[in-house]
Amino acid sequence: MGDQLGFSSEQRRIAERNEAHQQWDLWGSYLSDRQWGTVREDYSADGNAWNSFPHQQARSRAYRWGEDGLLGISDEHGRLCFGIALWNGQDPILKERPFGLGNGEGNHGEDLKDYFYHLLNSPTHSFMRGLYKYPQAEFPYQQLIEENSRRTREDPEYELIDTGIFAENRYFDVFVDYAKASPTDILIRIKIINRGPDSAPLTVLPSLWLRNQWSWGYREEWRQKKQIKLCGNSISTDDIHELGAYQLSCNHPGEWIFTENETNTELLFNQPNAQPYVKDAFHRYVVDSDLSAVNPANVGSKASLVLSKQLNSGEEWVINLRLSNQALTEPFSSSFNSTFELREKECIEYLNHAAEGLKADDAHIFKAAASGLLWCKKFYHWSVARWLSGDPNQPAPPESRKHTENAYWSRLFADDVISMPDSWEYPYFCQWDLMFHSVAFAVIDPAIAKKQCMLLRSPNYTAPNAQTPAYEWALSDPNPPIGAWAALRIFQIERREREHGDFVFLRSAMRKLLLEYGWWANRNDRSGDNVFEGGFLGLDNIAVFDRRFPLADGSRIEQCDGTAWMAMLSLNLLQIAVELSVQEPEYEDISKRFVFDFAQLAITLNTPSISGRSYVNWDEKDGFYYDVIKRPDGSWTYLKTRSVSGLIPLLAVASFDIATVERLPCLDVLQSFEWHFSERTCTTWLSENLGTWHQDRTLFSLVPEANLRRICWYLFNEDEFLSPYGIRSLSKVYEKSPYTFREGDQEQTLAYSPADSPVAMFGGNSNWRGPVWMPINYLLIEALQKFGHYYGDSFMVEFPTGSGNFITLWDASLELEKRLASIFRRNDKNERPFNGGNSLFQHDPNWRDLILFNEYFHGDNGSGVGASHQTGWTAIVLKMITQLNRYNPIAGKRF
Known part of the structure; x- marks a missing residue:
């Protein structure tokens, strides 16, 4: 009964969101994990985005098109942002955002080095939980850069775990939870645990800031600068355009500090600052003890509460905050804890309902995939026309920019929450990735699935000839045309799971897809x-x-x-x-x-x-x-x-x-x-x-059937395509x-x-020279099931080739699903193959059940490779796991 009640509570909020009765999705985990090193922030002459805006400038330079932070949130248009910053007393910089290597620094390209995890999230973001693993010793930024630069493409990547910084568990587990009392009243809980054997210091800075919309020289009223001010023991914002005013309170006493979200031009460009308080003020105040860096008038566009504590071994430190558009006299009354407990319970029960009938370990994988998928919805903003021309009071971009392929896309205007392929390595839309994300969303949130599926086919994204953009780095690249497949699968999944089909969506999708079909037929x-x-x-x-x-x-x-x-x-x-x-x-x-x-x-x-x-x-x-x-x-x-x-x-x-x-x-x-x-x-x-x-x-x-039989010999041959963990790409x-x-x-x-x-x-x-890629495997599995549905027992294949074991194509598809699911499932050694040979990840109780959904997987041992948070398309494994647990030969074969 409890499951049904929890399911109904989140389902009610979803219905209120879908019917525009309550804007439950106004706030969410939309704050990007990385804004630096992106094309839209690149205003250089050579077009090298990674060098144009590197990590070391991120703390000092205002972003033009978005914001980033550590396990943070924002409203749906990224106007007001909340995140945490950390300092262990050793680091050379304040930890305000995840760190990784740029494309030219990593021996295999861009490469996240921090460890953070998306543990829970609900479709309305009424409950969210993230975890960051923060070392107690000095973070080895330079060591990671130098060692990876020495390695070749034949060498493995040098990871943070390889530096020995987590030896003896000398790190903090930093959990960040969010629970909504209402669409505009967000409860925040930060729980820090010292996992190390000795006491260790930690400074935590819960931070609230406004995205810089005022420095670019436009006259629109909503771009006028707003402020955050001290208001008793709390801080409050001005009335923000279409968002209102918000107040942030904390149950711990501390020092509120303020600055402006503006570039330190003196540091970066050797030009005088327009005013003394700039973006990197909190870094200078905490790490460098520069007391003059912050505004003594207690006002600015960025504010933080400085909280410090010496934590004993195993000690927990809990910090409660509340971000609300209401002036609450008792923000931390008894209802604070009860609301948190209720929202967490409802989130888990909703996901359990979606994963109904799954075994415990599979249900855990399902919830991790679904939660990661929801966490990777991020605010994405970019006006290509303004990016091409430059802003009125900023240096003009090179004239050559107007003659690049991206110039053709001047009508592209993005101001949306989009499902990112990877929340750090690929913090921008990728069209064919997004189609797989959409199908995965269909299992847990069909309305978002439909919105994401058709988003890039709306007028403000498509080109005049009906081409849809590929991805930020090359808008004109033609991606595999799987939009029709995604729309059809979303329709079919919702009809099967919810017992009704959304024909309005399907008709609307068909109209857009027909335009795109014409482009493909004429272009290629x-x-x-x-x-x-x-x-x-x-x-x-x-x-x-x-x-x-x-x-x-x-x-x-x-x-x-x-x-x-x-x-x-x-x-x-x-x-x-x-x-x-x-x-x-x-x-x-x-x-x-x-x-x-x-x-x-x-x-x-x-x-x-x-x-x-x-x-x-x-x-x-x-x-x-x-x-x-x-x-x-x-x-x-x-x-x-x-x-x-x-x-x-x-x-x-x-x-x-x-x-x-x-x-x-x-x-x-x-x-x-x-x-x-x-x-x-x-x-x-x-x-x-x-x-x-x-x-x-x-x-x-x-x-044709004769060709299919011959291809299956290769497909199911363990010396060719068939890996213990799915189908290899080569x-x-x-x-x-x-x-x-x-x-x-x-x-x-x-x-x-x-x-x-x-x-x-x-x-x-x-x-694509050997690893297992989840999305292609998923499409192959669906194809085999369609063949199996048609041929039935009249078409048997040897699985594996040469084994003497003959099965139907439908059963072969299930065998592939088992192999793919086994990447994440515990095996007979009580290990999850995606974690590779790392003993800490495999066996330590504080790591072993933390699941990452990598970009692709080792073709022989199943270990995760490539981007570590490619939750979007790899999350489609939740659909496979669901089918494996629910498949009933007597009830029939459905796909």
Whole structure:
């Protein structure tokens, strides 16, 4: 009964938010973990964002487009921010934000070094809990930079744990909890525990500050400077535009200090400060004992309470604060504790309800994934037009900026809360990452899933030609077109879980996706032969050569996954049209278009005699899909690398029951398009490979059955793609026998690399040369389930290849889900593979149950690699775990 009550309480708040009755999402964990080193903060001449605004400037230089902090919160437009700062009496700088290496400093690119964890969060952010591990010895900033700079790409990264700073548990656990008494009344609790064997000092600075909107030379009233003032034992803000005035109180006596959130131009640029109190004042006051750094008038745009304590071994220190738009006479009455307890209980019960039926360890993983996903919703602000032109009273950006690719995106204006791929390493939107985030959100918060899925397709993000932006560093890069897949899956998941489908959302999504489909069809079929080159399609570093560019001799790479992604898009749009046709029969007409387009793409990829080309991407000799080198003289050859790009054709698959085909005759491919295909002498191939029937279902698949059987031999082969932890991105066969290819004067070698790639083809830590990537695995699992749903027991595969164990494709998908889930589950050694071989992480009671959702995973041992908080797309493991626990062979196979 308690679970149902807790579920109902958060569900009520979600309903009030969705219906705009109560703005429960006004405040949340929206404060970025990193604002420095981003493109939008870069106003340099050379466009090197990491060097333009490095970490060492972050404490002294006002940000233009956002703010960052440590386990903090802000309102939905980032106007008012709260976070904590820490000092252990040893560090050279005040710890106000997580630290990591810039792209040029890390031996595998940008690299977070601090340890923090997202423990709990609810959809309305009515309860949130984060944890930061703060060492008691001096933080080794310079050591981390220097040692990583000495290491090569073949070496492992040098991590904070490797410095020995956590020896004997000499650190503080700093928990930060938030609980909402109302949408504008936020209770805050900071709990610090000394885990070390000896007493140790700690200074804590709970901080409240205003984002700088006044220093850029604009006249808008809402950009006028506001202030924070001392008000008795509390501080209060001016009336902030559309937000109101807020008061911050604390139950501990301490010293309130004030400064301005403005750049220390004297320190950074050798120019006089406009006024004496600047952004780095609290650092100077606490660390350097510079008493003149703070404003004695007790007013400013940034304020902190200085609290210090010597903590004995094992001692807990609890600090309560309250941020409210109400003038409370007793902010810490008995209701403070009871509200905290209630909101925590409701949060856990809501997540338990979403994870209903899961075993205890799986439920823990589910809650960690869901909470991390919610914590990674961050405020993102950027006006590309103003960024291109510069601000009235700031130095003008270089004129060359107006001639870059980003200049085409001058209409892009972002002022939203967006689900970040990684809260520190990728603190900006990435389109195809966001689609996976959206599907993961559908399990816990369908309304946010739908909003995030369509956000980048709104008018203030899309280009005039309907292209949607890729990501901050290269807005024009074409990402895999999976928006239709995400919209369809969100619709299906909500319909199954909530017993109703949101057709209004699906219709709205369809209209936007049709515009985007037109851009894809006109942009990427450059050759006119229905082959889609794609360029950057998310799989950076997957091939021998950089697939974005022609080779030196003019040869082009025709990517098998480019055409496959387009086929998947056509099929997903067909499925959406079929869903909508139930209520609106006129969608049959558009269904017919996508049936035709999909059939054309299937022919192009598989049949040279009727595709208009002398070659296809399917190599009959090897039984695999390969990229093709197409030379200027018309000759061609295969790039015979077995990589995940050759598996992408599997993703374009769907089947329809006989009742649907009778309602929509266009789904009968041969009857619908006999007039066209008969003229191209391909009727026989179509009848054998497309639109086939089995147990009253018709199959649409880019991969014919004969090809599917041959691909499965590679897919489930442990010497090729099948890892103990999922499907590798590159065949393991290239570990002992690397693949070398020469074209003209260019020669490159590709080798299996189970973790970080030794080749920096695309970016600092890009790597598709062996590791397991959760999102591609998820798409493959869905594809196998669709094939399994169609073929049933008539299609058996050997799993693993050579084992003599034959199972259905549906059961093979479950086996893959088990392997992926095992990355996070405790194994027979009571260890979680993602933690690798680190004994502290694996066995210490204060670390072993803290779960991070890495960017990708070691292809052989499952350890986490790449970005450590890539909670967005890796959080989709919660969907796999849910299915593994709920699957019932008797009840049927649902996906």
